[in-house]
Every structure is written in structure tokens, then in C-alpha cells.
Amino acid sequence: MNNYKNLLEPRSIAVVGVSEDAGRPGSQAVRALMSNGYTGTIYPVNPKYETFEGLKCYGSVADIEGDVDLVVIGVPAQGVLAVLESSAQKKVPFAVVLSGGFRESGPEGVLREEKMLAIARAAGMRIIGPNCLGFANIHSRVYAAFGSITREPKLEKGSVSLVTQSGGFGYSIALACAEAGIGFRHVIATGNESDVNTVQLIEALLDDDETHTIVAYIEGTNDGRALLEIGRKATARGKPILLWKGGVTEQGALAAASHTASMTGVYDFYRALFKQTGIVEIREIHEAVDFLKALESKKYPDNGGVAVMGVSGGSAIVFADAGEPQGLTLCELGNDTQQKLLAVVPNIGAVHNPIDLTAGYFSAANAQKLEAAVGATLEDPAVGSLCINLATTGVSGSLAAAQVLARIAASASKPILVFSSAPSVQIAEALRVFADAGIPVLPSPSRAAKAIAMLMRFKRTQSRILQMQEDEGLKVERASVPLSTAVGSRSSLSEVESKEMLRSIGIPVTTDLIVKGFDAALFDKVKAPLVVKIVSADIAHKTEIGGVKVGIRTAQELESAIEQVLANAQRHVPAAYIEGVLVSEMVTGGFELIAGVVKDPSFGPVVVVGAGGIYAEVLKDSACRIAPFGLPTAMEMLDELQCSVIMRGVRGALPLDVDAVARALVALSQFAWEQRGDIAEIDINPMFVLPHGVIAADALIVRG
Structure with missing residues (x-):
């Protein structure tokens, strides 16, 4: 927060672009500052005026006599560079560029934005925007903004800070929260984020003692790794981040060399981020409202058991239907509890x-x-939280319940939520009592269930982050011997090299022999059935060119298979360098998985695991996490897979060694992180899960 104090708590603000035209951004900013009671110094800037709104007006920022903490720029895009140069001369530390007409407007705008950044960086100036609505510090009455942020209704003071890449939509979230009685500390619209971005502002707000919860709307970030670290830090501190990721249908560029890459898209990486950090995903405006209200009391369930109490049986059913997929259960009450209730x-x-x-x-x-x-x-140990279903209870009954629950909530450590569908105008007094007591009142039982589930997940993730940071491998350093030392400058490793690399990090691989051709004694060296594969770093997908033969049981079949894969490789990829033919023992039994790593430009290495074999296309069953991580995260990944029930044993089948899979994923994540500068993709397909252990039957490591 200290690095951004001049921005968010400015003692003086220059506003460039003021005009008698009330609709101009600069004019709106000055009037908003004055009407909201900003106590610092305001310097209007426009060479055409001597005064503006009773204040001395300056010809340029450089002409201002006093220090300037912040300059708000609302002139047309063509004039922004000159204003920044004047501000740099004045040594202004921060600028908010409200003006549009930069990279969002085409090639000319891109060039203008680049010049703008060059001026700012040379002067050590930081920029919010351009093409943004600006920001408001509700507590300090700083309205360095125009548009909806400056208009009625005014936001009330509170402990929530909002950072949004879309000013209009972000403010829609703020207004919905305000309508529900939620107050704000900061509301910041970042626009193009040419310099200061959402992630950096979230980090600054973590150090703001008056911000207890952060809400963010983003369409993307160039630094997912920073968001990962900041999210963990926020959760560990007990300062929740609620994040809405826009554009979730956008797919990342899929690398052609790897099956693993085709199993995920960009949104999957954000979903992994949420699970690994405790950042709370929101997908509806009402979720922001519900979750903020639920978080206000700072009470979290220590288990997923919920007691539902009320006058509507249907409401309890709806609660249970919504809660079960979220990990909640209507817990069984103890005999002592039931005896007390009978009375x-x-x-x-x-x-x-x-x-x-x-x-x-x-x-x-x-x-x-x-x-x-x-x-x-609430005293029952099986109960982690309580939902009171008032349903359609009227004025007097709602008030009576509110007064009782308020007294209990004052000393209760477990969260209490209320469902009420009575019109708010009728039960206004009860709602005030609930609000004063920090008891959320939600308009449907399913929304109450989702809010409680959010509290439970946040608490669990917080506990894991606090207790298991070392186990999760959050401080892994780069390996001392880079991959390039082992394989030179080639773009990918052969199967033999890839599998040897996996073996060296503790992932078991098949027993293989590499040969140049058939030898009569070869069949006796490896136990049938066998697999024969062409070995070439230049051939990524061997099956597609007839470079793989399976189920070989005789010496004659082995001789024929070796001849065929060599011929097929020569015919389909004549320029490929052929190292030889790999003869491997064929793995039978167990269950096929696909595991691997993709490197995202923002998040870095991401580990993916999913159902393989015939299930890969049918189920499209996969899970991913950002590397590196430890065993708890790996087990969480496997639990998410639909095929986990198969691996754990169904209809009398022996359970498979899921723990061994988890250990392999951890090793893969550590290796990918250590070699993050050298690895673009890792593809293990298939990885067989056996009753005892796992084994990688094929592998490909791609440099990059």
C-alpha cells in the first residue's frame, strides 16, 4: 500500500481537461471531488480558463506551484502525451488516464500507448488506464473518476475494495452490493492496464488495513503466477479475494505435439488457481452480494455438516439439493442434541x-x-454451520427470530445464515437487526447453501496453505543442471530420452530395448507380449504414421513389426532422423491415464491428468493444477476425475494404486517447475495405474 499511497490517498490532484461542458471527463472529475468533500488540494488545468468552479485554473501541470501527488487526464487522446511530459517535468508520481483512443482503437492507438509508457517510465511515473473510468476512495472522498462512479447513488463507506478491468460492469457489481447494504473502501477501474494492473492493485490492497475483502473482475492477466502467490498470501492472512473471470470460453493456443495440451483451456488454469489459492470464484452478480455478506462476520465452518432449522420442509430439501454437490451434508445430530430439542x-x-x-x-x-x-x-460437534429457514415468516415473527439470533451470534463461533423470502419492505426492521449482528439474509435456500459451501472451502484452503506450504513445494528453486545440458539444442527428446528423464525423477517406466533391426536372440530378452515403436525425436505422433505395433507374441511377429515401423517411418517422414526401434514389454491390466505438463505464458507450467485410452475422447475427463505442488493437491486432482471411482475399485475389482499416481504427479510438477525455462510440454500417454505402482509406457518431452 505504501507504494500506492500517493495514488489512493493523494494530498493534491491536478485535473487536466476541465471545461464548461459538464459532460467532459475532466469537468466531471473536479465536480465529483468538490461535491463529495475531498479535503486535499485540487488544481484544474486548462489554458483557456483563469478559474474553474471557483478554483484557480492552470495552463499546464508544470505551471502548478505546489506538489502534485496525482494527475487525472481527461483530454482527447492526441493531447495526452503532452500532458504526461508536463507531468513528468513536475515529477508527478501517478497519473490516471481517463482518455480513450489507445491500443483499443487500432495501430495508431497502439503506437500512442507505447509512447505514453516510454514517457512515464523515463520519469518514474505510474499510470492507471488509459481508457478507464478512474477510481474512488470512498473513505477519503477521492473521486479521480468520471461517469457512473461519480453519479448517484453514492457508495457508503465499508471494508470492501473493488478492482475491475471493466469500469461499467465492475460498477454494476458495486451498485448491486450497495443495494444490499455493503459498503466500500476503494473502487478502481483499470481500463487498458498499460502499466499498473489488477494484480498489482490487489497486492497493494492486501496491505490496506481498512480493506477486509477484495472483489475483482478480470478478463485476463499476463502474470498468473503473481496472482497465484498473491491469492495464497491473501487467504493465509484471512483477507478473501472474490474474483470474476470474464471470457471463460476463450481457449488457449493448443500445441500440436502433445495430447496433454488438448485436454485444457485457459479457463481450466484459472479454475486450478482458485482451488490452489482460496480465491473465491464468482459467476453471477448475486454471488458477489451473497458471498460478501457471508464473509462479513469472519466466521467459518470447521466441517461440512449443516443443521437446517425452520418452518418450511421444502426449503430444507432445496438447501440439501444445492448443498450436496458443494460438499455439504445435513449432518446427523447427536442424541443429546435431539433430547434438548425435544424439550x-x-x-x-x-x-x-x-x-x-x-x-x-x-x-x-x-x-x-x-x-x-x-x-x-450449535453446540453439536457435527454441526459446522446453521441455516435458519424463515421462508415466508411475517413481520413480527421475523423480528422475534432476528432478536434471538442476534444475541446468539454475538458469541457464536459458527456461521449462521438465514433464508427469508418475505418482502424486504415488510421485514425492514428485522433485516436491520440481522445486518447489525452480521447475520446474512439470503433470498433462497440454495443461495444460502452455496454461501456456506464457499466459507467451508475458504477455511479448508486457508488451513492447508498455513500448515502445508513446505509440503506444497512453494519454495522450489531452479534445478542446478538444466535440461539443455543433457540433450543439447534439440527441440524435443526421443521416447527413450523422455522416459529416462522420467525415471531419473522417480516415475517408473517400462523395460525397453532399442535396436536397429531384428536379431534372432532379441525375442528372448524381453517378455511377451511386446510393443514395437519407432524411435525418433522428429516424429511426435508415432501411431498416426504406423510407427507402433502392439500385442506381439512370437519372434516372427516381432521381426515383421520391426520391418513395418521402419518402412512406415521412411515413407511418411523421410527426413526424420531414426534412432532405431524400441521393443518394450507390453503393460497389461490396470487403468490408462494421460498425464503431462503444458506451459502457459501467464501461469507457467501446469500439470494435467486425465482418463486415457478409450475414455480420453469419450469422457474428456481431466484435472489440472499449477506447478509445483505436493501430495494433498495431487490427491485433490485425482478425486476430481470421473474415473477415480474406477481406480478405487468397483464391482469387486481390486483398487489401484492411486497414491502412486499422486506421487508421480508431484514429481512431475517439481520437475516441470525446476526446468520451467527449458520445457514446453511433457506428454505421458499412457501412464498405467496398477494395483501396486504406476508405469509410464510412452513419453514425450518438448523443449521450449
């Missing part, structure tokens, strides 16, 4: 979970009984 719940009700309090229970007359019921339920 305060009507005979026609139910004391198992869900707890049916029956119609009319929420009332002032039942206040003591409700307090006893809620208290007993």
Missing part, C-alpha cells in the same frame, strides 16, 4: 436434521425456546 420443539415437529419447528414457531412468545433450540444445535 423446546412442538410434538408435531421434528428434531432430526432438518429440524422442523412447525408453522408459527417464530414469535416473541417462543423466544426462549428458539434460543434454547439454536444454542443446542
Whole structure:
């Protein structure tokens, strides 16, 4: 935050581009600063005016007598460079460029943006924008902005900061949150992000004590690795980040050499990021509202058991339907809990979970009984959180429930959420009591379930980050012997070299012999059935050119297979350098996986694992994580796969060695991270999971 203090807490602001035209960005910025009570010094800039809104107007930024912490630029794009040069002369540390007409407008704009950056960097100036709405510090009444950020309704002070690459849509999120009573600290629109980007601002806000939660909307980032580190840091500190990733259907460029690369897209890497960092993904505006309200109390469930209590059986069913896929369960209450409930719940009700309090229970007359019921339920160790279904309960009943729950919430360590579908204008007083007590009230039981599940996931990820950072391999250094030392400058390794590399990092591979041709004694050296494959670093997909033969059981079949793969390689890829023919023992039994690594420009090496063989195309079943990682993350990946139920044994089949797969993925992730400068892709296809151990039957490592 200290590096951005002059930006977010400026003592003086120059606004360039003021005009009598009220619609001009500069004019809007000055009027917003004045009308909102900004207490610093405002310097309007326009050589055509002597004064503006009663303030002295300057011909240029360089003409200003006092220091300037921030310059807000609202002139047409063609005039921005001259303003920046004047600001550089004045040694202004930060500029907010509201103007459009830069790289978003075509080649001329791209060149203009490059010149803008050159001026700023030479002067040590940082830039927000261009092509942005600017920002507002609600607490300090700094409105270095124009457009929707400066208009009614005004945002209230609070502990949420919002950073958004889309000013208009981001402010839509802010307004929806404000309508729900959520206050803000900062709202920052970053526009083109030619210099300062969303990730850097999130990092700055982590050091802002008055920001408790961060919401961000991004369409992409050039530094996913930084976002990974910042996300972990935020979660460890207990400062949640809610992130909306726009453009999730965009697919990354798929490398032709690897099966692994075709199993993922860019959005998959963001989803991995969310799981590895505790960053909370939001996909709807109401999710931002719900999750912020749920996070406000800073109470988290220590398990996925939820008690549901209320007057609507249907609401409990809807809650359970929404909660189960999210990892929540309507937990079984202990006998002691049920006995306590029997004393305060009507005979026609139910004391198992869900707890049916029956119609009319929420009332002032039942206040003591409700307090006893809620208290007993929260004391049950199986209960991690509590959802109260008020449903359509009216004015007096809602208020009575709110007063009881507010008293309990003051000392309760477990989160309490409320579902109410009563019109807010009718139960306004109850809603105020709930809000003051930090109890979220959500308009559907399914939304309550998703909010509780979010709290549970955040807490679990936080615990893992705090307790297992060393095991997760977050401090792995680059290997002392780079891959290039072993294989020279070739663009890819042969299968033999690739498998030997895997063997050296602890991943078992098949027993192989490489030969130039058939030898009568060869068949006795390897146990049938056999696989024969052409060996050439120049042939990535051997099967497609007839370079693989399987199921060989006799010496005659072996001789024929060797001749065929050599001939096929010569016919289809005549320029390829042929090292020989690989004769391998054929792996039988077990289950086929595809595992490997792709290198993303933003996230670096990403490990992917998925169902192989006939399931690869049918199920499209895969999971990925950003390297490096440890065993807990590897096991989490495998649990996500649909084929995990097969590997763990179904219909009497022996379970396969899933732990060995996890260890192989960890080794792969460490290797990919250590050699991140030299490896573009790793493809292990297939990797056989056996009752005891795993074995890589084929592999390809691509340099890059």
C-alpha cells in the first residue's frame, strides 16, 4: 500500500481537461471531488480558463506551484502525451488516464500507448488506464473518476475494495452490493492496464488495513503466477479475494505435439488457481452480494455438516439439493442434541436434521425456546454451520427470530445464515437487526447453501496453505543442471530420452530395448507380449504414421513389426532422423491415464491428468493444477476425475494404486517447475495405474 499511497490517498490532484461542458471527463472529475468533500488540494488545468468552479485554473501541470501527488487526464487522446511530459517535468508520481483512443482503437492507438509508457517510465511515473473510468476512495472522498462512479447513488463507506478491468460492469457489481447494504473502501477501474494492473492493485490492497475483502473482475492477466502467490498470501492472512473471470470460453493456443495440451483451456488454469489459492470464484452478480455478506462476520465452518432449522420442509430439501454437490451434508445430530430439542420443539415437529419447528414457531412468545433450540444445535460437534429457514415468516415473527439470533451470534463461533423470502419492505426492521449482528439474509435456500459451501472451502484452503506450504513445494528453486545440458539444442527428446528423464525423477517406466533391426536372440530378452515403436525425436505422433505395433507374441511377429515401423517411418517422414526401434514389454491390466505438463505464458507450467485410452475422447475427463505442488493437491486432482471411482475399485475389482499416481504427479510438477525455462510440454500417454505402482509406457518431452 505504501507504494500506492500517493495514488489512493493523494494530498493534491491536478485535473487536466476541465471545461464548461459538464459532460467532459475532466469537468466531471473536479465536480465529483468538490461535491463529495475531498479535503486535499485540487488544481484544474486548462489554458483557456483563469478559474474553474471557483478554483484557480492552470495552463499546464508544470505551471502548478505546489506538489502534485496525482494527475487525472481527461483530454482527447492526441493531447495526452503532452500532458504526461508536463507531468513528468513536475515529477508527478501517478497519473490516471481517463482518455480513450489507445491500443483499443487500432495501430495508431497502439503506437500512442507505447509512447505514453516510454514517457512515464523515463520519469518514474505510474499510470492507471488509459481508457478507464478512474477510481474512488470512498473513505477519503477521492473521486479521480468520471461517469457512473461519480453519479448517484453514492457508495457508503465499508471494508470492501473493488478492482475491475471493466469500469461499467465492475460498477454494476458495486451498485448491486450497495443495494444490499455493503459498503466500500476503494473502487478502481483499470481500463487498458498499460502499466499498473489488477494484480498489482490487489497486492497493494492486501496491505490496506481498512480493506477486509477484495472483489475483482478480470478478463485476463499476463502474470498468473503473481496472482497465484498473491491469492495464497491473501487467504493465509484471512483477507478473501472474490474474483470474476470474464471470457471463460476463450481457449488457449493448443500445441500440436502433445495430447496433454488438448485436454485444457485457459479457463481450466484459472479454475486450478482458485482451488490452489482460496480465491473465491464468482459467476453471477448475486454471488458477489451473497458471498460478501457471508464473509462479513469472519466466521467459518470447521466441517461440512449443516443443521437446517425452520418452518418450511421444502426449503430444507432445496438447501440439501444445492448443498450436496458443494460438499455439504445435513449432518446427523447427536442424541443429546435431539433430547434438548425435544424439550423446546412442538410434538408435531421434528428434531432430526432438518429440524422442523412447525408453522408459527417464530414469535416473541417462543423466544426462549428458539434460543434454547439454536444454542443446542450449535453446540453439536457435527454441526459446522446453521441455516435458519424463515421462508415466508411475517413481520413480527421475523423480528422475534432476528432478536434471538442476534444475541446468539454475538458469541457464536459458527456461521449462521438465514433464508427469508418475505418482502424486504415488510421485514425492514428485522433485516436491520440481522445486518447489525452480521447475520446474512439470503433470498433462497440454495443461495444460502452455496454461501456456506464457499466459507467451508475458504477455511479448508486457508488451513492447508498455513500448515502445508513446505509440503506444497512453494519454495522450489531452479534445478542446478538444466535440461539443455543433457540433450543439447534439440527441440524435443526421443521416447527413450523422455522416459529416462522420467525415471531419473522417480516415475517408473517400462523395460525397453532399442535396436536397429531384428536379431534372432532379441525375442528372448524381453517378455511377451511386446510393443514395437519407432524411435525418433522428429516424429511426435508415432501411431498416426504406423510407427507402433502392439500385442506381439512370437519372434516372427516381432521381426515383421520391426520391418513395418521402419518402412512406415521412411515413407511418411523421410527426413526424420531414426534412432532405431524400441521393443518394450507390453503393460497389461490396470487403468490408462494421460498425464503431462503444458506451459502457459501467464501461469507457467501446469500439470494435467486425465482418463486415457478409450475414455480420453469419450469422457474428456481431466484435472489440472499449477506447478509445483505436493501430495494433498495431487490427491485433490485425482478425486476430481470421473474415473477415480474406477481406480478405487468397483464391482469387486481390486483398487489401484492411486497414491502412486499422486506421487508421480508431484514429481512431475517439481520437475516441470525446476526446468520451467527449458520445457514446453511433457506428454505421458499412457501412464498405467496398477494395483501396486504406476508405469509410464510412452513419453514425450518438448523443449521450449
